[in-house]
Every structure is written in structure tokens, then in C-alpha cells.
Amino acid sequence: MSSTPKPVTRRRAQTRQRLVEAAREVFAREGFGRSTVEQVCEAAGFTRGAFYSNFTSLDELFLEMWAQESASLLARLQDVAAGGAPKVKDVRAAVERVLEALPVDTDWFQITSEFTAHAVRTPGLAQVMAAREQAIQEALAPVFDLLLAQVGRRVTNRVALGRSLVAAYDGTLAQLAVEPASKAVRRHRVELFTLLVEHYSEPVRPRRRFLL
Amino acid sequence: MSSTPKPVTRRRAQTRQRLVEAAREVFAREGFGRSTVEQVCEAAGFTRGAFYSNFTSLDELFLEMWAQESASLLARLQDVAAGGAPKVKDVRAAVERVLEALPVDTDWFQITSEFTAHAVRTPGLAQVMAAREQAIQEALAPVFDLLLAQVGRRVTNRVALGRSLVAAYDGTLAQLAVEPASKAVRRHRVELFTLLVEHYSEPVRPRRRFLL
DNA sequence: GGGGCTCGATACATTGATGTATCGAAACAG
DNA sequence: CTGTTTCGATACATCAATGTATCGAGCCCC
Numbered sequence: 001m002s003s004t005p006k007p008v009t010r011r012r013a014q015t016r017q018r019l020v021e022a023a024r025e026v027f028a029r030e031g032f033g034r035s036t037v038e039q040v041c042e043a044a045g046f047t048r049g050a051f052y053s054n055f056t057s058l059d060e061l062f063l064e065m066w067a068q069e070s071a072s073l074l075a076r077l078q079d080v081a082a083g084g085a086p087k088v089k090d091v092r093a094a095v096e097r098v099l100e101a102l103p104v105d106t107d108w109f110q111i112t113s114e115f116t117a118h119a120v121r122t123p124g125l126a127q128v129m130a131a132r133e134q135a136i137q138e139a140l141a142p143v144f145d146l147l148l149a150q151v152g153r154r155v156t157n158r159v160a161l162g163r164s165l166v167a168a169y170d171g172t173l174a175q176l177a178v179e180p181a182s183k184a185v186r187r188h189r190v191e192l193f194t195l196l197v198e199h200y201s202e203p204v205r206p207r208r209r210f211l212l
Numbered sequence: 213m214s215s216t217p218k219p220v221t222r223r224r225a226q227t228r229q230r231l232v233e234a235a236r237e238v239f240a241r242e243g244f245g246r247s248t249v250e251q252v253c254e255a256a257g258f259t260r261g262a263f264y265s266n267f268t269s270l271d272e273l274f275l276e277m278w279a280q281e282s283a284s285l286l287a288r289l290q291d292v293a294a295g296g297a298p299k300v301k302d303v304r305a306a307v308e309r310v311l312e313a314l315p316v317d318t319d320w321f322q323i324t325s326e327f328t329a330h331a332v333r334t335p336g337l338a339q340v341m342a343a344r345e346q347a348i349q350e351a352l353a354p355v356f357d358l359l360l361a362q363v364g365r366r367v368t369n370r371v372a373l374g375r376s377l378v379a380a381y382d383g384t385l386a387q388l389a390v391e392p393a394s395k396a397v398r399r400h401r402v403e404l405f406t407l408l409v410e411h412y413s414e415p416v417r418p419r420r421r422f423l424l
Numbered sequence: 425g426g427g428g429c430t431c432g433a434t435a436c437a438t439t440g441a442t443g444t445a446t447c448g449a450a451a452c453a454g
Numbered sequence: 455c456t457g458t459t460t461c462g463a464t465a466c467a468t469c470a471a472t473g474t475a476t477c478g479a480g481c482c483c484c
Contacts, residue, residue, distance in 0.1 A: 033245015113325040167383030262432045
């Protein structure tokens with residue numbers, strides 16, 4: 001089922017990588033749909049021959065780029081989970097730490113939104129999309145377990161929390177992309193996340209009912 | 213500043229409209245970036261001559277389509293606000309009524325996400341985008357004022373509520389597009405909206421503290 | 425109901441992107 | 455260091471899309 005039965009070597013890996021990085025720029029500048037193989041190759045400093053030796057289509061390259069970006073996002077999340085950072089003291093601080101690990105650049109926003117749109121109309125890709133979302137939710141879970149434990153709370157509804165956070169992340173990312181400079185939007189994002197986390201978690205040993 | 217100094221007539225308006233509707237299909241099928249003038253014309257039953265007589269580029273058509281879709285969404289919201297529908301009896305019912313007025317189809321999802329991505333990299337369009345978001349938030353306000361009044365509540369933080377709802381709408385729209393069949397996602401959407409509305413509103417005459 | 429104007433169809437020239445087939449240089453193994 | 459393999463560059467043939475210029479039918483107003 002591996003789609004790349006290529007006799008991979010060192011050189012190959014390097015140029016593949018350069019192509020992917022160049023594509024990132026081009027996609028951001030032109031949009032995925034409008035980008036051409038030539039533009040990508042020019043940005044990478046290669047000719048089209050190099051491209052077709054490594055990929056069969058822009059779609060394929062796009063898929064690899066997506067995989068890389070997703071992996072890096074997950075890795076950063078797991079760093080937070082494993083990290084020996086100083087303890088957080090409230091939910092808001094926990095949220096802030098997690099948000100710092102997530103990319104907010106407009107490039108990433110475009111990539112995700114165009115990929116999602118692309119995936120929705122390309123049957124096989126919808127699964128990839130769904131799988132990624134689940135992976136993110138699963139990576140998010142231990143992070144919040146750890147951080148919430150530091151402030152004496154535990155998650156009450158994992159699934160709902162995961163879904164909410166992903167939705168909030170996507171939704172606010174769009175707002176940030178449109179108004180990148182706005183501090184207000186950024187602050188509101190923290191507030192929204194905090195609300196969600198507090199709603200779907202509870203103190204470990206609830207002192208009294210009315211303190212809920 | 214009007215970009216269409218065209219001697220508009222009846223015929224013109226009709227073919228423009230058909231072109232826009234055809235483009236909607238084509239964009240959904242191919243994606244905006246991948247669509248060509250020819251494809252749109254073929255779907256509309258016109259030749260390219262007709263197209264260039266009405267628009268100077270696909271971008272321009274896209275903009276008009278966006279304007280129409282946005283207007284129709286706003287109109288539906290205002291219908292809900294003005295409507296003589298039976299009163300809602302709790303926040304959840306209010307949320308359900310509002311969500312019914314909002315489009316959830318994948319076509320709409322693609323249009324919005326591609327437009328947003330497009331707007332982000334096209335300087336002038338970011339303003340259009342921001343303006344639309346504000347318009348939606350402003351249209352949303354009276355709707356919730358009315359519905360919340362029916363259940364004896366009032367909004368405490370308009371701006372935050374508006375931003376949250378738009379973010380939640382966008383975020384869950386993506387989830388619905390990826391998993392259109394999922395009842396769970398749909399239910400979660402209602403839950404999320406309800407949570408936000410309850411958090412950013414309060415009972416009009418709070419009976420007792422502990423009932424909060 | 426007829427004359428002038430509008431709009432969409434046709435035809436054309438041009439550009440640009442695609443994918444493939446071939447060749448030479450650089451990488452790698454022994 | 456040498457033979458072999460691998461990869462990227464070059465060149466080619468093809469196809470598709472663009473935008474414009476022109477023409478004629480239909481619409482609208484008087």
C-alpha cells in the first residue's frame with residue numbers, strides 16, 4: 001500500500017525536502033489550486049525534471065507536506081506533555097502553554113484550510129483528514145491531563161473536550177489570519193479555550209458543591 | 213469605487229446570475245483555484261464571450277458570489293430575528309433555531325474556506341472578510357437578544373459572544389464537512405453553542421445566587 | 425414596428441503548463 | 455579507483471486556457 005516504491009537514497013531525500021519547502025512558499029503566495037509545478041521548481045532551484053523524478057503530481061507533494069506539518073505539530077504538543085517546564089498554576093496558564101505550542105502563522109492557516117477543502121471533495125483524503133483530527137485530539141488529551149493535574153483538575157468528557165478544542169482552534173485561527181495584529185482576538189482565544197477546558201473538567205476532590 | 217460601471221440591463225442580470233450559479237457548482241467540484249473560465253461557461257450553457265462580457269476575471273465572479281451568499285445568510289438570520297415563530301423555552305432551543313438558519317452544506321464550507329484563504333493573501337480582500345464577519349456578528353446580536361429575552365436572559369458581553377459564536381461556527385463547519393453524516397458532531401455543535409451563549413449571558417432578574 | 429444599441433457567439437493569436445523520453449554527471453559500492 | 459546505478463537537466467510534442475477583436479441577432483425605446 002506504500003505509494004512510493006522508490007529506491008530512496010540520500011540525495012533524493014534532500015531534493016524532496018527542498019521541493020516541499022519551496023512548495024510551502026508557493027502555495028502560501030499563490031494558493032494551492034493556482035500553483036504550478038514550474039513555480040515550485042523555480043522556487044526550489046530545480047527543473048521540472050527533478051520534480052517528476054520525485055513526485056507524480058502536485059497533489060502527491062501536497063500530501064507529503066501535509067504529513068510533515070501534521071507530524072511537527074504533534075511533536076510540539078508531545079514536547080509540552082513531556083516537558084519539564086515549571087508547573088502551571090491555573091487553567092488559564094495551562095491553556096496559554098498549549099497555545100504557545102501551536103502554530104498561528106497565516107501560512108499554516110492557508111495550508112490547512114485549502115487542504116481541508118481539497119480533502120472534502122477528494123474521497124480518499126477525507127479519511128486522512130479525519131485521522132489527523134483524531135490524532136491531534138489524542139495528542140491533546142495527555143497534555144491536558146498533565147497540565148490539569150497540576151492545578152488539581154481532571155477531564156470529565158474527553159471526546160467533547162477534544163472536539164471543542166479542535167473546533168475552537170480552527171475557528172479562531174481563521175479570525176487570527178484575517179486580523180493578525182489584533183491583540184483582542186488573541187486574548188479572546190485564550191478566554192475561549194479556558195472556558196472550554198473548565199467546562200469539561202472538574203476539581204479532583206470537589207470541596208463543596210457551591211464552589212463548582 | 214463601484215467596480216462595475218456597466219450599463220446594466222435585464223438580460224445582463226440574468227446571464228450574470230446563471231454564471232454565478234454555474235460557478236458555484238464548478239467551484240464545489242473542482243475547487244476555486246482549479247476552476248477555469250471555460251468550465252464555468254460550459255456549466256452555465258454559455259460561451260466564454262458571455263463571460264468576458266460580464267466579468268473581467270474569475271476572481272471578480274468569485275467576489276460577487278461571495279457577496280450573494282453572505283447576503284442570503286444575513287437575510288436568513290434577520291428572518292429569524294423578525295420571525296413570528298413560536299417562542300423558545302430554553303437556551304438550547306434558541307440555539308437550535310439559529311443553527312437551522314445557517315447553512316451546513318459542504319459546498320458552503322468550501323466556498324467560505326477557499327474565500328478566506330484567498331482573502332488572506334489578497335490585501336484588499338481581508339477587509340471584505342473582516343467586514344462580513346462584523347456584519348454577521350451584528351446580525352446575530354438582535355437574534356439572540358430576542359430569543360434570550362424569551363427565556364428570561366440577557367447578553368453580558370456582546371463582542372465576546374459574537375466572536376465565540378463565529379469561531380465555533382467556522383470550526384464545527386469544518387468538522388461537519390469532514391464527517392457529514394455524523395450525528396454526534398451535529399449534537400456536539402448544539403452543545404458547544406449552548407455553552408457559549410449561557411456563559412456570555414445571565415438571567416434578567418437573577419433569583420438567587422446558587423441558581424446561577 | 426423599426427432603428428440603434430447591447431450583449432453573447434465565433435474565431436484567432438498567444439502563452440504557458442504538462443508529461444515523457446533521453447542523456448550526462450554525480451553518488452555509491454566493492 | 456572504477457564500474458554501475460541513480461537522479462536531475464534538457465529538449466520535445468501536446469494540450470489547454472487566456473484574452474481580444476469582430477460580427478450578428480435580439481432587446482428596448484420611441
